[in-house]
Amino acid sequence: MDKTLKAFGLALALTTALAGAAMAQPTEVRIGVALEPPALDPTAGAAEAIDIVVYQNVFEGLTRIDQNGAVQPGLADSWTISEDGLTYTFKLHDGVTFHDGTSFDAEDVKFTFDRILSADSVNAHREFYEPITSITVIDPLTIELKLDRQIGRFLFDLGRGDAVIVAPESADNNANEPIGTGPFAFVQWDKGSRVVLEAYSPYWGEPVHLTKASYVFISDTSTMTNALLAGDIDGTNNFATEALAVFEGNPQFNVLVGTTxxxxxxxxxxxxxxxxxxxxxxxxxxxxxxxxxxxxxxxxxxxxxxxxxxxxxxxxxxxxxxxxxxxxxxxxxxxxxxxxxxxxxxxxxxxxxxxxxxxxxxxxxxxxxxxxxxxxxxxxxxxxxxxxxxxxxxxxxxxxxxxxxxxxxxxxxxxxxxxxxxxxxxxxxxxxxxxxxxxxxxxxxxxxxxxxxxxxxxxxxxxQTGVWNAKLTGMWQNSPIEGLVLRDIAWTE
Structure with missing residues (x-):
């Protein structure tokens, strides 16, 4: 082959490869949020800003709340309730691990609720779980919770951020280095700037679409507006209503208005x-x-x-x-x-x-x-x-x-x-x-x-007034519980 043609072929191949790389679907999302969390352990703080980052992303509970406010299975695959409504028996998913590689089982569930109910508990809503009178490990994948009275919303309360399951090996450090069982693992917290999460590849559940998510702290509306317009962030779940007109009708953005x-x-x-x-x-x-x-x-x-x-x-x-x-x-x-x-x-x-x-x-x-x-x-x-x-x-x-x-x-x-x-x-x-x-x-x-x-x-x-890149899907329009859940967010063509 002529050297000129060969060089042209190589250049064409390189150009094609670079174009393909440029056209490849992004797998990272950068989300602007107004408030920086004071810590990252939802079982030890009342601030919504904590759950915005970690709820259903880093940490999971026995149950989880979906975007319609309904209770769904979480770390518990199924459960039975006794006829008197006082005994709940949960069957746990097998093969679940925490982000540090330690295994999840019924002992972690017992540890979590013993910690919530302890005399020195700092859980913001310990009162939701005070009716629990006993926590019994039946086997590694079966846990029994007994109540002293019927609680009509007990399964919902188990799906709150206050009741996510934590491990004894890592619980004491969760405020700054959270380790859970969720689809995303904590990577870093640049105080005053952002929290970075990455997809956890051994995740036990359905794989997520994103490989990385950054929560960027932007308290000022003008700064948030400029960051969205410049493409420095890909969206925000709750944007200032006085500035929504900037994005309404703009085909590059999707404005989601829902309830909270x-x-x-x-x-x-x-x-x-x-x-x-x-x-x-x-x-x-x-x-x-x-x-x-x-x-x-x-x-x-x-x-x-x-x-x-x-x-x-x-x-x-x-x-x-x-x-x-x-x-x-x-x-x-x-x-x-x-x-x-x-x-x-x-x-x-x-x-x-x-x-x-x-x-x-x-x-x-x-x-x-x-x-x-x-x-x-x-x-x-x-x-x-x-x-x-x-x-x-x-x-x-x-x-x-x-x-x-x-x-x-x-x-x-x-x-x-x-x-x-x-x-x-x-x-x-x-x-x-x-x-x-x-x-x-x-x-x-x-x-x-x-x-x-x-x-x-x-x-x-x-x-809830979200502003998102028009190529993103899977964001919650409504907010029936604190959190900004990442599991369904994906980029489209």
């Missing part, structure tokens, strides 16, 4: 004066113009709520009319409570757009009835310490994203300090009821008590 379990509330310290006075709380409820808050903070995407329950839940009842917007009624109630000239208070705001914007609007609405609010912006770690842990606050704004978390109001030590024995007894009855019609009746009664007591200012249900 995020009840956004003006959370109130019920144990601190003057908020321990019902008339003061009622006055604040009358001062809230929900629609103005929704329009300003969510650009109309939020759904008004009158109690801490998601409108898409079958147990939901519309209680937004309990304390309609009425500034004159609010002033009268403040006078009856002994505050004819109002009072001053602080409003601590975490670093999320819906909170900071809502805070400014509410400050204006409260000023109209004489309540003067000092807005204090805090970082997420400070919010968790000051507000959630130490209860050092007057008011705050936050979305509670846990599903069916109305039971938090039955805990007088929970950060907003509501202590109502009647309500506590009602939740105990609800938790022990399996009949769906009766559960709905009790749930409506519980919502009504909280609305009447104006425990918090109930504002709106947060929408």
């Amino acid at each position: 379990e995020g009840e956004t509330i003006l959370s109130t310290n019920n144990k601190r004066a003057p908020f321990d006075n019902l008339k003061v709380r009622q006055a604040m409820a009358h001062a809230l113009d929900r629609q103005a808050i929704i329009d300003g903070a969510t650009n109309g995407y939020g759904v008004p709520i009158g109690a801490p329950f998601a409108p898409h839940n079958p147990y939901y009842v519309d209680l937004t009319g309990t304390y309609p917007y009425d500034p004159e009624a609010a002033k009268a109630l403040l006078a009856e409570a002994g505050y004819p000239d109002g009072f001053s208070a602080t409003l601590k705001l975490p670093p999320v757009g819906y909170a900071t914007t809502s805070g400014q609007i509410i400050a204006s609405q409260f000023a109209a009835i004489g309540i003067k609010l000092q807005l204090i912006n805090v970082q997420w770690a400070q919010w968790l310490e000051d507000v959630y842990a130490n209860k050092d606050f007057d008011l705050t704004i936050i979305s509670h994203v846990e599903p069916f978390d109305i039971g938090n109001y039955a805990n007088p030590d929970y950060y907003f300090g509501y202590d109502n024995p009647e309500f506590q007894a009602l939740i105990t009855t609800l938790n022990g009821t399996t009949d769906e019609a009766k559960r709905k009746e009790l749930a409506i009664e519980a919502q009504t008590i909280l609305a009447n007591d104006a425990v918090n200012g109930y504002l709106f249900e947060l929408a």
